[in-house]
Amino acid sequence: xxxxxxxxxxxxxxxxxxxxxxxxxxxxxxxxxxxxxxxxxxxxxxxxxxxxxxxxxxxxxxxxxxxxxxxxxxxxxxxxxxxxxxxxxxxxxxxxxxxxxxxxxxxxxxxxxxxxxxxxxxxxxxxxxxxxxxxxxxxxxxxxxxxxxxxxxxxxxxxxxxxxxxxxxxxxxxxxxxxxxxxxxxxxxxxxxxxxxxxxxxxxxxxxxxxxxxxxxxxxxxxxxxxxxxxxxxxxxxxxxxxxxxxxxxxxxxxxxxxxxxxxxxxxxxxxxxxxxxxxxxxxxxxxxxxxxxxxxxxxxxxxxxxxxxxxxxxxxxxxxxxxxxxxxxxxxxxxxxxxxxxxxxxxxxxxxxxxxxxxxxxxxxxxxxxxxxx
Amino acid sequence: xxxxxxxxxxxxxxxxxxxxxxxxxxxxxxxxxxxxxxxxxxxxxxxxxxxxxxxxxxxxxxxxxxxxxxxxxxxxxxxxxxxxxxxxxxxxxxxxxxxxxxxxxxxxxxxxxxxxxxxxxxxxxxxxxxxxxxxxxxxxxxxxxxxxxxxxxxxxxxxxxxxxxxxxxxxxxxxxxxxxxxxxxxxxxxxxxxxxxxxxxxxxxxxxxxxxxxxxxxxxxxxxxxxxxxxxxxxxxxxxxxxxxxxxxxxxxxxxxxxxxxxxxxxxxxxxxxxxxxxxxxxxxxxxxxxxxxxxxxxxxxxxxxxxxxxxxxxxxxxxxxxxxxxxxxxxxxxxxxxxxxxxxxxxxxxxxxxxxxxxxxxxxxxxxxxx
Numbered sequence: 001x002x003x004x005x006x007x008x009x010x011x012x013x014x015x016x017x018x019x020x021x022x023x024x025x026x027x028x029x030x031x032x033x034x035x036x037x038x039x040x041x042x043x044x045x046x047x048x049x050x051x052x053x054x055x056x057x058x059x060x061x062x063x064x065x066x067x068x069x070x071x072x073x074x075x076x077x078x079x080x081x082x083x084x085x086x087x088x089x090x091x092x093x094x095x096x097x098x099x100x101x102x103x104x105x106x107x108x109x110x111x112x113x114x115x116x117x118x119x120x121x122x123x124x125x126x127x128x129x130x131x132x133x134x135x136x137x138x139x140x141x142x143x144x145x146x147x148x149x150x151x152x153x154x155x156x157x158x159x160x161x162x163x164x165x166x167x168x169x170x171x172x173x174x175x176x177x178x179x180x181x182x183x184x185x186x187x188x189x190x191x192x193x194x195x196x197x198x199x200x201x202x203x204x205x206x207x208x209x210x211x212x213x214x215x216x217x218x219x220x221x222x223x224x225x226x227x228x229x230x231x232x233x234x235x236x237x238x239x240x241x242x243x244x245x246x247x248x249x250x251x252x253x254x255x256x257x258x259x260x261x262x263x264x265x266x267x268x269x270x271x272x273x274x275x276x277x278x279x280x281x282x283x284x285x286x287x288x289x290x291x292x293x294x295x296x297x298x299x300x301x302x303x304x305x306x307x308x309x310x311x312x313x314x315x316x317x318x319x320x321x322x323x324x325x326x327x328x329x330x331x332x333x334x335x336x337x338x339x340x341x342x343x344x345x346x347x348x349x350x351x352x353x354x355x356x357x358x359x360x361x362x363x364x365x366x367x368x369x370x371x372x373x374x375x
Numbered sequence: 376x377x378x379x380x381x382x383x384x385x386x387x388x389x390x391x392x393x394x395x396x397x398x399x400x401x402x403x404x405x406x407x408x409x410x411x412x413x414x415x416x417x418x419x420x421x422x423x424x425x426x427x428x429x430x431x432x433x434x435x436x437x438x439x440x441x442x443x444x445x446x447x448x449x450x451x452x453x454x455x456x457x458x459x460x461x462x463x464x465x466x467x468x469x470x471x472x473x474x475x476x477x478x479x480x481x482x483x484x485x486x487x488x489x490x491x492x493x494x495x496x497x498x499x500x501x502x503x504x505x506x507x508x509x510x511x512x513x514x515x516x517x518x519x520x521x522x523x524x525x526x527x528x529x530x531x532x533x534x535x536x537x538x539x540x541x542x543x544x545x546x547x548x549x550x551x552x553x554x555x556x557x558x559x560x561x562x563x564x565x566x567x568x569x570x571x572x573x574x575x576x577x578x579x580x581x582x583x584x585x586x587x588x589x590x591x592x593x594x595x596x597x598x599x600x601x602x603x604x605x606x607x608x609x610x611x612x613x614x615x616x617x618x619x620x621x622x623x624x625x626x627x628x629x630x631x632x633x634x635x636x637x638x639x640x641x642x643x644x645x646x647x648x649x650x651x652x653x654x655x656x657x658x659x660x661x662x663x664x665x666x667x668x669x670x671x672x673x674x675x676x677x678x679x680x681x682x683x684x685x686x687x688x689x690x691x692x693x694x695x696x697x698x699x700x701x702x703x704x705x706x707x708x709x710x711x712x713x714x715x716x717x718x719x720x721x722x723x724x725x726x727x728x729x730x731x732x733x734x735x736x737x738x739x740x741x742x743x744x745x746x747x
Contacts, residue, residue: 293453
């Protein structure tokens with residue numbers, strides 16, 4: 001885990017002169033781009049073989065995926081809309097991962113964040129929408145932060161494995177969500193689909209001008225960039241990465257390791273909670289079972305494919321959004337079952353994880369020796 | 376809204392037309408031009424032996440009509456995904472009549488699409504459309520399947536030896552409660568000493584809990600099981616493995632347990648879909664609200680399995696004949712809930728279309744279980 005996160009940073013031989021520094025960085029960037037692309041091609045080839053074995057044309061399939069995901073303005077909007085929630089939930093995995101933590105329970109934070117947002121909006125009807133929306137976002141983030149922050153605290157102060165606890169707590173979160181939506185917070189008018197009361201049409205966040213994609217996309221992009229700045233350009237982020245690199249060394253340096261763990265888990269949780277709030281305020285208008293469709297788990301996939309780099313989360317989320325957007329067309333035109341695209345995602349995931357071992361091993365992607373030696 | 380719509384549609388169609396020309400030589404276009412393209416959208420798998428399969432069988436019947444192209448998509452969640460699926464069917468497949476079949480597709484997803492594409496017809500399964508409140512290009516179709524569970528109960532009553540029959544239910548919502556109560560009342564109409572044991576799994580589709588619930592029922596001595604979950608496959612197979620008889624639901628599951636399958640309450644969506652599509656082909660206006668039960672051909676019973684006794688067949692057939700006449704009531708007074716409260720006073724009877732049944736919140740006497 002830790003090592004995966006580490007290798008993405010250009011750590012080799014930071015030379016003093018800017019030119020050489022740039023060369024090293026350029027090689028690192030080329031490597032970070034070339035290896036995932038290679039992995040994508042290999043995955044596509046393996047998947048193509050499966051499709052050919054089913055007696056269908058892989059070329060037709062890839063054309064359809066392109067058409068459905070990126071082939072037109074409509075397809076692009078479809079893709080971006082599906083990518084929007086993935087950006088935030090991926091941060092719930094990527095941020096703690098930089099501290100060496102594998103948090104996989106973002107689904108729980110998303111569900112409870114959405115529920116908190118819907119619950120807060122109910123008694124605030126009639127107040128200025130800007131205020132209500134801000135409070136909803138705050139409630140969603142706070143709820144998510146509490147949920148995943150608690151997991152961080154269990155890890156830091158009680159030594160509870162965060163992977164297990166976050167997964168199990170996600171089930172508890174969903175049970176709690178159902179209990180409240182079907183009980184105390186239920187809108188009595190929602191007979192056959194238990195839901196909370198509507199947050200009010202005025203309090204819905206609309207779509208971006210000229211497109212059919214809601215503001216959640218912009219929020220997600222800003223969050224990804226901000227997370228990158230936090231991680232790579234601030235001393236807090238450096239402290240977090242150091243904790244992930246070697247927790248003992250971080251302690252020896254006097255870093256507040258416990259607080260860092262809790263804080264970054266809480267931040268990740270806040271992002272997932274915000275994703276839940278956006279689903280409620282931009283799509284459903286209420287919190288109900290439709291919120292729990294596995295975004296949190298797709299977020300794990302996105303974060304891993306992005307190798308926990310929050311900038312890389314953006315193109316990966318778009319790629320997975322595109323695969324989801326194209327899935328329908330593949331079903332309809334080629335008569336392949338829905339699981340087809342899941343198989344593709346699975347192969348992609350495995351191949352990309354395997355490609356991790358290639359870093360530093362492809363000769364022509366390493367900086368020339370002369371550059372490294374001079375100092 | 377409308378000004379916005381025009382501009383957008385124009386841009387989109389221009390872009391699409393351009394793309395179509397550019398991509399023509401190699402694209403896998405929609406199947407050969409037909410008079411009408413109809414889209415079906417399912418929340419689960421098309422072959423789930425349940426809710427979605429019942430609709431997919433209806434879609435297959437439409438596919439067999441000449442001049443109709445059917446496009447289908449399965450496992451579409453009740454999120455923006457279904458909005459985009461509808462738009463994709465409209466924009467890329469030229470579908471003009473859509474059947475989003477899951478309850479949760481209606482609000483806000485289908486309503487949003489109805490506003491955006493006023494020339495496209497949308498018909499939703501679930502009975503939510505109401506005049507004045509919802510747009511004219513939207514509509515609902517809906518079936519009353521409670522009587523089917525009543526007939527299931529009659530057949531179950533003849534098969535049980537332990538006098539305990541079981542029901543694996545998803546959520547304690549009115550539709551499900553009506554099914555449980557109908558099943559229990561059907562059985563009690565044969566033998567009032569029969570108890571119906573209910574376990575709620577809390578989710579529409581959660582195989583592990585469905586198996587656990589079925590096993591728990593079998594452990595309690597239940598020897599006939601039915602259910603109301605999206606895909607009854609797990610319940611049917613588990614029950615049969617435990618030696619219990621099964622009454623089906625949604626679709627015909629007899630293939631999964633040929634010896635143990637008694638009968639089942641099935642949707643007969645083929646009739647409904649063919650009516651809609653035939654009207655659409657003739658360019659006639661589509662009805663906004665259709666609903667019906669066994670008597671209207673919306674619901675049918677699975678053929679009896681080998682374990683159903685002659686006596687059971689005779690009794691169930693007699694009641695079914697009554698139902699076919701119309702005006703039959705399952706929920707009628709005097710009726711007590713299982714907590715002893717009078718829920719329907721003597722002399723009062725509700726036919727299956729009664730609005731009162733749509734807010735049912737109780738389990739009747741003889742049902743072991745609780746709604747909360």
